[in-house]
Amino acid sequence: xxxxxxxxxxxxxxxxxxxxxxxxxxxxxxxxxxxxxxxxxxxxxxxxxxxxxxxxxxxxxxxxxxxxxxxxxxxxxxxxxxxxxxxxxxxxxxxxxxxxxxxxxxxxxxxxxxxxxxxxxxxxxxxxxxxxxxxxxxxxxxxxxxxxxxxxxxxxxxxxxxxxxxxxxxxxxxxxxxxxxxxxxxxxxxxxxxxxxxxxxxxxxxxxxxxxxxxxxxxxxxxxxxxxxxxxxxxxxxxxxxxxxxxxxxxxxxxxxxxxxxxxxxxxxxxxxxxxxxxxxxxxxxxxxxxxxxxxxxxxxxxxxxxxxxxxx
Numbered sequence: 001x002x003x004x005x006x007x008x009x010x011x012x013x014x015x016x017x018x019x020x021x022x023x024x025x026x027x028x029x030x031x032x033x034x035x036x037x038x039x040x041x042x043x044x045x046x047x048x049x050x051x052x053x054x055x056x057x058x059x060x061x062x063x064x065x066x067x068x069x070x071x072x073x074x075x076x077x078x079x080x081x082x083x084x085x086x087x088x089x090x091x092x093x094x095x096x097x098x099x100x101x102x103x104x105x106x107x108x109x110x111x112x113x114x115x116x117x118x119x120x121x122x123x124x125x126x127x128x129x130x131x132x133x134x135x136x137x138x139x140x141x142x143x144x145x146x147x148x149x150x151x152x153x154x155x156x157x158x159x160x161x162x163x164x165x166x167x168x169x170x171x172x173x174x175x176x177x178x179x180x181x182x183x184x185x186x187x188x189x190x191x192x193x194x195x196x197x198x199x200x201x202x203x204x205x206x207x208x209x210x211x212x213x214x215x216x217x218x219x220x221x222x223x224x225x226x227x228x229x230x231x232x233x234x235x236x237x238x239x240x241x242x243x244x245x246x247x248x249x250x251x252x253x254x255x256x257x258x259x260x261x262x263x264x265x266x267x268x269x270x271x272x273x274x275x276x277x278x279x280x281x282x283x284x285x286x287x288x289x290x291x292x293x294x295x296x297x298x299x300x301x302x303x304x305x306x307x308x309x310x311x312x313x
């Protein structure tokens with residue numbers, strides 16, 4: 001990102017931050033203390049790159065058309081349905097309904113099997129069949145449109161309450177694309193000197209174990225610590241969560257940009273996000289084990305592989 005672009009983006013972020021901070025201040029009393037553990041800077045960057053950012057208390061008060069019949073639902077069905085209609089305008093309602101059924105009815109209780117299956121549907125489309133003019137039609141429904149970004153629905157919710165069985169958790173930010181929860185972000189309080197990225201990793205593992213349904217659809221996992229940030233996948237060990245080094249593919253970081261800013265803009269930029277989903281996520285099968293990896297281009301990760309300081313890890 002050249003200096004002029006960086007200056008323009010930073011100015012926009014400053015304006016967005018002021019608006020977000022006002023919204024946070026108005027809602028803070030209605031939010032659990034743990035949910036308000038960090039400043040709106042994380043969400044600022046999502047608004048800068050064109051996402052809709054919503055606070056869950058506002059959703060609960062009916063201020064936004066986000067319908068969840070209960071906290072066990074992790075797919076935003078209305079947004080999902082509308083997005084599929086927009087992406088597949090020539091497909092009949094029967095085809096859309098068949099695709100939604102496939103996506104929301106899991107065939108296995110195994111998290112990685114479900115995640116692997118979902119990723120294939122996300123990248124290859126959903127094969128459906130339906131009756132049309134008294135004939136069975138075989139067709140394909142696409143879940144994302146990589147060519148026309150405006151046809152996709154981009155949303156970040158802070159926080160998101162999820163209930164599964166006897167467990168209730170509130171991940172700090174869940175990123176939805178077309179109503180599907182493709183990314184989960186946890187934030188460690190920078191005011192706590194003992195906090196580390198490993199703590200964020202352990203929290204993610206608790207979520208995966210206790211509310212696995214949320215992660216059937218997961219593409220990325222992100223841990224933030226103040227202005228620092230790391231990204232990994234469902235099978236990444238904690239040392240495999242790494243920072244992102246460049247916003248737009250240059251082989252050097254933008255001067256003055258924080259790890260958080262670079263990671264959010266570098267990974268969640270709409271076009272780059274879909275490119276990574278479609279081309280840079282791979283599953284490696286070794287016997288009965290499945291490993292999910294993000295193929296990192298050389299310029300996307302830090303060159304300094306020295307052991308991080310204890311404050312970061």
